[in-house]
Amino acid sequence: MENKFFHHALKVRDDQCIGCTHCMTVCPTEAIRVRNGKAVIIDDRCVDCGMCLRSCPVKAIHIEHDDFSRIFDFKQRIALVPSVLIGQFPEEISVTQIYSVLMELGFTAVYEVEHGVEILQHAMRRFMAQQGQSKPVISSFCPAVVRLIQVRFPALTENIMLLKPPLDIAAHHIKKLYTDQGIEGHEIGIFYITPCAAKIAAIKSPVGEERSPISGVINMDFIFNKIFRSIKQGGKNEACLLPEINPLTKEGVMWSLTHGEASQAQGRCLAIDEIHNVMDFLEKIENDEITDIDFLELRACDESCAGGVLAAANRFLTVERMKKRAKNQPSIHDQTAENHPQAISNYEQYLLQNISIEEVNPRSMLKLDEDMSEAMRKMNQRNKLMNVLPKVDCGACGAPGCQALAEDIVQGKAGIEQCFFIRNRQLTAGQLDMAGSTAIIQKIWGNKKLKNTD
Amino acid sequence: MLFDFEIQGGDFATAGNASSQIKKILKQLNVDHRDIKRIVVALYEAEVNVVAHAFGGKISAEINTTEVRIRLVDEGPGIPDIELAMQQGYSTASPEVREMGFGAGMGLPNMKKNTDEMHITSVVDEGTTVELIFFLNQTPPNH
Numbered sequence A: 001m002e003n004k005f006f007h008h009a010l011k012v013r014d015d016q017c018i019g020c021t022h023c024m025t026v027c028p029t030e031a032i033r034v035r036n037g038k039a040v041i042i043d044d045r046c047v048d049c050g051m052c053l054r055s056c057p058v059k060a061i062h063i064e065h066d067d068f069s070r071i072f073d074f075k076q077r078i079a080l081v082p083s084v085l086i087g088q089f090p091e092e093i094s095v096t097q098i099y100s101v102l103m104e105l106g107f108t109a110v111y112e113v114e115h116g117v118e119i120l121q122h123a124m125r126r127f128m129a130q131q132g133q134s135k136p137v138i139s140s141f142c143p144a145v146v147r148l149i150q151v152r153f154p155a156l157t158e159n160i161m162l163l164k165p166p167l168d169i170a171a172h173h174i175k176k177l178y179t180d181q182g183i184e185g186h187e188i189g190i191f192y193i194t195p196c197a198a199k200i201a202a203i204k205s206p207v208g209e210e211r212s213p214i215s216g217v218i219n220m221d222f223i224f225n226k227i228f229r230s231i232k233q234g235g236k237n238e239a240c241l242l243p244e245i246n247p248l249t250k251e252g253v254m255w256s257l258t259h260g261e262a263s264q265a266q267g268r269c270l271a272i273d274e275i276h277n278v279m280d281f282l283e284k285i286e287n288d289e290i291t292d293i294d295f296l297e298l299r300a301c302d303e304s305c306a307g308g309v310l311a312a313a314n315r316f317l318t319v320e321r322m323k324k325r326a327k328n329q330p331s332i333h334d335q336t337a338e339n340h341p342q343a344i345s346n347y348e349q350y351l352l353q354n355i356s357i358e359e360v361n362p363r364s365m366l367k368l369d370e371d372m373s374e375a376m377r378k379m380n381q382r383n384k385l386m387n388v389l390p391k392v393d394c395g396a397c398g399a400p401g402c403q404a405l406a407e408d409i410v411q412g413k414a415g416i417e418q419c420f421f422i423r424n425r426q427l428t429a430g431q432l433d434m435a436g437s438t439a440i441i442q443k444i445w446g447n448k449k450l451k452n453t454d
Numbered sequence B: 001m002l003f004d005f006e007i008q009g010g011d012f013a014t015a016g017n018a019s020s021q022i023k024k025i026l027k028q029l030n031v032d033h034r035d036i037k038r039i040v041v042a043l044y045e046a047e048v049n050v051v052a053h054a055f056g057g058k059i060s061a062e063i064n065t066t067e068v069r070i071r072l073v074d075e076g077p078g079i080p081d082i083e084l085a086m087q088q089g090y091s092t093a094s095p096e097v098r099e100m101g102f103g104a105g106m107g108l109p110n111m112k113k114n115t116d117e118m119h120i121t122s123v124v125d126e127g128t129t130v131e132l133i134f135f136l137n138q139t140p141p142n143h
């Protein structure tokens, strides 16, 4: 079944949007139009990659997260932090310091997402060895990539690894730890510190999973500022040492970076980051141009999660710091029996039972119509329109290019007179008067841009 | 609907362009993704064969609601023994072509497997015509 309603954390603030078309031009799925002088995101097409947010010159696109005070609705307040959080800080600031400040802010425990990797690793091996599984297996790690495959590469949905990413495994582990101690579900607040919008979308409307055990999501840039400020103001934070269950593994630290997964999977594995690179590669995979690949790690951001849209630090410095941290951590492969009783490896059986996700459904957004003969009619009409349109791709019509406008027109979502060149022809031919032309421009661009402000 | 494309012989960098364009059209026409997959896989192999073995050619695709017919007409050496060429592992690919990862002799058998009908006619020293026919919506669910 195709779910029509997708949660998107990315929102355009109408009061700040200046209708400049930057976001519309960069969106890799052509999900943005300008109406009334404001950018509008088409929900069904958006994959939450965050490219639009990066391109906005006035910060009119933001990522909605949960109010921080919501953590106090819970008795147990667990900060679920991705390892890229540590990479945001300069090296002088220690991991303990960072986590101590999180406790000062009100959390009762800090848990690192990538502990989930210890469980996922085993499950991945099993999944890859399954008979009849379409190759290459495509990682389910990056939610923007999963959605991209659903809307643009529907045939490849069957290649997606049907296993939860480390985040969900970690959340299930936490939930179990606390409920085993007799703490009730409603008292456990698990808050994920997110590096991107895609993770929020995946938590609020999960693909292939019923409900996420995560109670809320807080943007990483917000937490970064809070922590950094507290440390700069010379808090006493080094004093408060955290109870450490088990140190995070090297592989865990590196997991969310480019090659983090591919270096751990079996067979011929490839890692590709940045959404355009990912799209180019998926195109080739879909044609069967590249065969014999066993595993594909695909990430929407350049330098993977170090380049997440909510990262505050330079992504290359983040990677450098994380690599240094990884050096001092134990390897996943030499885990010994002296595990802490609450360590995730002791919950392997339980977590493996819950590790699968359901089949990921295709929901192609490229079709011109549900019905094929109708789609053919629309395609013919679009092709005719393309002969008439100027092919300048100027965006003055409020669509990202001439072809996008033509497709909007045949689907009844736009009119040909939105094109400036067509309007000019109509004016010259006397089919349109100045007032009519102005009205059309106002519909796309609002009133402001037509006024002489001198 | 009819669509036409050109293929450049010897240009491996652009081999696959026509397949990608036809794939995009099929997606826009809401053809089932399983049908799209086998069409594109067969067409890509056929396209590469023209690039690898012939001097150049043309593709014409005819799409309607029940079937897709794709004809590839090339100018080239032709295939002297089609039955032999159809055998798995048979290839006359040059060492340079093999170097690029082609030439396993799996193209034609793979095309056969992914089409509902395939017709090849060829005249030595003139060229080859390959017709790929696909009936739509006949794949049972889950394969």
Ligand SMILES: Nc1ncnc2c1ncn2[C@@H]1O[C@H](COP(=O)(O)OP(=O)(O)OP(=O)(O)O)[C@@H](O)[C@H]1O
Residues within 6 Å of the ligand: B045, B049, B050, B052, B053, B054, B074, B076, B077, B078, B079, B085, B086, B090, B091, B092, B093, B101, B102, B103, B104, B105, B106, B107, B108, B109, B128
């Ligand atoms: N369009 C063509 N023109 C001339 N010869 C062809 C053409 N298509 C195929 N052949 C001949 O048939 C042989 C078998 O083709 P097939 O596609 O099965 O294998 P291949 O192209 O050699 O290798 P592969 O497709 O596995 O990369 C080719 O080696 C070539 O001799």
Ligand code: SF4
Residues within 6 Å of the ligand: A010, A026, A027, A028, A029, A030, A031, A032, A041, A045, A046, A047, A048, A049, A050, A051, A052, A053
């Ligand atoms: S998040 Fe990505 S897909 Fe969604 S509107 Fe922005 S640029 Fe487009």
Ligand code: SF4
Residues within 6 Å of the ligand: A048, A049, A141, A142, A143, A144, A145, A195, A196, A197, A198, A199, A299, A300, A301, A304, A305, A306, A307, A308, A309
């Ligand atoms: S690469 Fe990481 S940060 Fe970027 S969208 Fe994917 S999961 Fe989010």
Ligand SMILES: [Mg+2]
Residues within 6 Å of the ligand: B045, B048, B049, B103, B106, B107, B108
């Ligand atoms: Mg071949």
